[in-house]
Amino acid sequence: MYQYFYDLTGNTILATLIVAVFPLVNVLIVALIGVYLERKVSAWIQDRVGPNRTGPFGLFQTVADFVKMLQKEDATAKDIDSKLYNIAPVLVFTGSFAAYAAIPFSSKLIGSEAEVGLFYVIAISSLVVGGILMAGWSSNNKYSLLGAMRSAAQIISYEIPTAIIVLSIVMLTGTLSLDKISNMQTAYFWNWNIFGGAEFGITKFLLIPFMVVGFIIIFISTLAEVNRTPFDIPEAESELVAGYFTEYCGMKWAMFMLSEYGNMFAVSAIVSILFFGGYHSPIGYLGNSLGIEWLIPFEQAFWFLAKGWLFILIQMWLRWTLPRLRVDQLMSLCWKYLIPYAFVNLIIIGVISLL
């Protein structure tokens, strides 16, 4: 896609800017719809109605929230460390937004077709840790410090099961590029990785239970990466008021929220690419059967967004069902349960793929 715009404009910077606008628009839309949907879904689960007065069915609720945040006074405490305080939201947002550079939205809408896309995504998501620590420390608030410490430990530990499961998929498919992994799981859902991959044979059926286990492990670990319940200790409302962003107000707080929802979508996009076929549709293409060639990328974008949103909805469903884990239980879950299971999974998948 970068190539296309470069040919169009002849200027590297302009082309880069245009290419970068697409994921930004996506993050904004995800945040807009995500906040609204979170409140509505939580209300339906709890037998309530949710926002329904601002606009029809409360659709303008996020717009109203956004306008409210724009006009808030940027009140900062006196003894904060202002350099760190101001950079922290930027860093957190960059960490979650930069991951979109390598995620393919459809076969034509890819930021950069790097060969090491998956590696890049996992590496750049760890920028978030630095931002959170800066936010917690510079707020000059004991609650924020506690929240930031817990969050740093959590994110760093849960990178490991994620990396191990990603490694097992990479072993199977032999490539780190997200685009190629999607293309290996071409149309029809039985070709998806969770059902054993595209090659038909005895390995496909042997792989299915281990793929399911791998999916569960990576789903849990990515939940922890995004700080969602049951792992939302850094922002535990009833314990630490609001954790590491207690002292932020107005637009800076909005940046944290944006980055949280952006991260949620990025992470569910990765899970769907690795296991559920990325942007390919489960039932064949309308464009193919009707003979309209240019419809296919749009259909693929539609399926990609649908899968991303499905996982976001599952994350919201989990949030309103489960209580919160304590910090040391979270650590023991990661190191004592997820990592051994992930390692054993890796070894068995390696053995099976050799057959």
Added chain:
Amino acid sequence: MALKTEHMVLNMGPQHPSTHGVLRLELEIEGELVNKVTPHLGYLHRCFEKHAEAMQYNQVVPYTDRLDYLAAIGNNFGYALAVEKLLGIEVPERVEYIRVIMAELQRIASHLVAIGSNGADIGALTPFLYLFRDREHILSIIEETCGARMLYNYIWVGGLSHDIHPDFVRKTKEFCNYFKPTIVELDNLLSYNKIFIERTANIGVLPVDTAINFGSSGPTLRGSGIKFDLRRDDPYSIYDRFDFEIPVGKGLMGTVGDCWDRYYVRIREMEQSLRIIEQAIDHIPEGDVQSAIPKRIKPPKGTVYKRVENPRGELGYFIVSDGTVNPFRVKVRAPSFVNLEVLGELCKGYLVADVIAILGSIDIVLGEVDR
């Protein structure tokens, strides 16, 4: 050269989302481990005992409502029984039956709040709303009878303020049938959830001798395995006519006396309250509920101490009368005040997140603690 370290003092201030009211807890922590907890009280002190000295005996009843505002019928009940003992009057049978049914309905409503907020502190926000929806049913039954949903002023000295509404029996029976599957659903959603068990089992273990030495009562005491319930061991009103069990904590998921046991005792107590209501609802005798209410309450000189089993523990009223229409002294032995003392013992060596779980399981109401 050794680094000089000191413990961090964290203040869970009067305004906090999960201390149940305006309670200030000063925690001395070392990283995440808690060394010492000091509660600071008095933010809700409203001079109830001093007010009572200026009122007449029947005017004190609205003030007793506001002590433990989540279980107001129990407060009225205790006060009415104390003054009736001082006066030496007997109330009609119908009054006794209705008082017991109302008290048990109130016990269920109060435990619903306790369990709901316990879950909400730990992070499960959904059962909180489900339980409040069930509490609505109880509050509308009581609202039809006496006119108010939370501060009833219903049980007067010598009788009741209103007779029960004609629909009361039918609606209570409907509620009993509605509530049994809800307890099963709550068990599935919250009690046996592995994450909830991890958060509450083996946390805040209250040994038996500590519980007795600190004078705790109610589910806090019964969670440690002691079968002591005032309705059985010091019966008042007509509780000795009903057949019910007293649930105790058995350490099903951890040690005896941990937070899960106290939570479990509350759920089983709700079931036993349903049992009492079902036994009593069909046998309410006829009569006049206001026939024994005295015109002017002027008890003889003397003192009385009467205790009832409130949902949170043993509520006691000590009344000193000097022969006039105003009481000389009304002292309230509030269960939450005494149970709160145990917090300092229970929190040693646990993490900050556990302090909240333990506080939720002791279940205090600041209106009682500060009076």
Added chain:
Amino acid sequence: MKEYFKNTWLGIYTVLVGMKITFKHLFTPAVTIQYPEVKLKLPERERNRLYVNMDDCIGCDQCSRACPVSCIEIETVKSIPGEDLGVTSNGKKKALWVTKFNIDFAKCCYCQLCVFPCPTECIYMTDIFEFSEYDRNNLIYKFATLSEEEAKEKKINFEKFTAEKEAQKAAAAAKPKDEQKPAS
């Protein structure tokens, strides 16, 4: 070792059971009532704002004495014999002019203790609960039907009457002393 696998299995199973319950609740209808458009019907014994029917009030002060927070203020003036104040709805003849009857709803605790002692049942609780005000002084409801000048006039009348009566009594007390002397 067995504990380890049991923990794993329990963890996954109980989470799935919880998810099933919340999924079922996604489709149950909401219990919320859209308040300003739809209002719940309150039961008839509901305790909200008080109302005093001044035609029936005999100024006996029972409600004011029964109130635990002293939010009712009543001032009355005795009427002169010969003045007709009318009868209440259950036949009692009124004998007091009620010059001031204020209820301060900021203090009222809605306990209903004032309703029971009233002999004519003129004070009772209605079902109005939406009476918020911006200024706290607007919550003092004045129920007396006499205006300021009328109230003053009644007071002056009564004082004149008592003064006359005192003068008459003094005159009557002075006379028998003179007539008694010859008897003794």
